[in-house]
Amino acid sequence: MGKEHWENIYATKGMQEVSWFQKVPTTSLELINQVAKNKQEAIIDIGGGDGFLVDNLLESGYTNITVLDISKNAIDRAIKRLGKLAEKVKWIVADITEFVPKQEYAIWHDRAVFHFLTKQKDKENYRELLNSAVDSYFILATFSNYGPSKCSGLEVCSYDKKEMHAFFSVNFSVVSSFIYDHPTPFGTYQSFLFSVFNKMNE
Numbered sequence: 001m002g003k004e005h006w007e008n009i010y011a012t013k014g015m016q017e018v019s020w021f022q023k024v025p026t027t028s029l030e031l032i033n034q035v036a037k038n039k040q041e042a043i044i045d046i047g048g049g050d051g052f053l054v055d056n057l058l059e060s061g062y063t064n065i066t067v068l069d070i071s072k073n074a075i076d077r078a079i080k081r082l083g084k085l086a087e088k089v090k091w092i093v094a095d096i097t098e099f100v101p102k103q104e105y106a107i108w109h110d111r112a113v114f115h116f117l118t119k120q121k122d123k124e125n126y127r128e129l130l131n132s133a134v135d136s137y138f139i140l141a142t143f144s145n146y147g148p149s150k151c152s153g154l155e156v157c158s159y160d161k162k163e164m165h166a167f168f169s170v171n172f173s174v175v176s177s178f179i180y181d182h183p184t185p186f187g188t189y190q191s192f193l194f195s196v197f198n199k200m201n202e
Helices: 003-012 026-035 053-059 072-088 120-133 161-168
Strands: 043-046 065-069 089-093 105-111 134-143 172-183 189-199
Touching (some): 026 053, 043 053, 105 120, 120 161
Parallel strands (some): 065 089, 105 134
8 A cells, every 4th residue: 555655755844744643533532432432442443543542532532443554654743633532542563455453453443544545455455354354343434436446546446335234244234324524634635435344244
C-alpha cells in the first residue's frame, strides 16, 4: 500500500492538515458502542494512525484495544499524545495486506483503509483475513460513490451499498448501512459509506 508514502504524509503534515481528522469520531464510537457486548472485548482499529478513536475508546472505558497502521510515524505520534495511557493499547505497525493477526477480535473497525485497496487480489485477501480474525462484528467506512476518486495522492475505490454488501456476504451479514458526509478541516465534505457487518455462524 506504499509504506514510504504514508510515512512521509505523517512526517510532513500536521494533524489538521489531513482530510480524515476528527477530534471526536462520533459515528465510529456510536457504532462500536452499539455492538460491543462489554468493555473488555477485543477491538482493533485498522489504519488508526494518530487518529482520536483510541483516545475516545479509552475514555469510554474500553480495555482491550489494538491500533494498526502502516506508518510508524503515525503510531509514534499517537503514543506521544497519549503519554502513559498509550501503555494500555497494543500498537502494530503493519501493512494490512501483510498483517498476520495473533489473536481474534470481537470488533474490527476500518475507517478508510479498505478503499485504498485497488487490486482485486488484495481485496479478496482482506476478506479472508477478516474471516479468520473477526468473531463478531466488522465496521467498515469507505468512500461512497459520491466520494472522491483520490485521497492523499492515491487512487481509491468507491462503493455503493449493494456492491459492498455482496462482496462481504460470504461470511458476514449486514446489520446496518448508511451514507455519512464527513466534514474535513478544509471546509469541504467527503461522502462515506458506513456499514456494520455481523459474522455468520458456520
